[in-house]
Amino acid sequence: MKFQRIKDVCLGATVAALVMGAAPAAYAKVANMDIPVMFNNIKIVVDGKELKTDKEPFIYEGTTYLPVRAVGEAVGKNVTWDAASKTVILGETEQKETEQTETE
Structure with missing residues (x-):
């Protein structure tokens, strides 16, 4: 009886440690955090012309x-944003490419 009680306590402690150990890792992936970035008057030049944007580039x-x-x-x-998969798509989306292939 005493051995069973010790075994149950050890098993409970192990499960609790695993649950508590996994929780911070999962939370860290979706957490917001402050990061130190450097804004240094970065210019973007495309084909010899400076690109003005309302969002300032930064270095991290x-x-x-x-x-x-x-x-x-x-x-x-x-430029397309797929919120479901959290993906930025540059150019045509896969769906449009599939539709074009089917019509050819």
């Missing part, structure tokens, strides 16, 4: 981030 950990819609449209691409 050595990588420069640009507003994808402004840049995509400046180079003649359609």
Whole structure:
């Protein structure tokens, strides 16, 4: 009886540790966080012409981030946001490509 009680306590502690250990990892993927970025008057030039945007490019950990819609449209691409899959699509969507293939 005493051995069963110890076994149950150990099993409960193990399950609790696994649940508590997994929860922060899952939460971290969807969490908002503040990051230190550097705004340094970054200019975007497309085909020799400066692109003016309402969203300012920035640098984070050595990588420069640009507003994808402004840049995509400046180079003649359609820009689409798929909220369900959280995907930015530059150019034609797969659905349109499939429709074109079926009609040919």
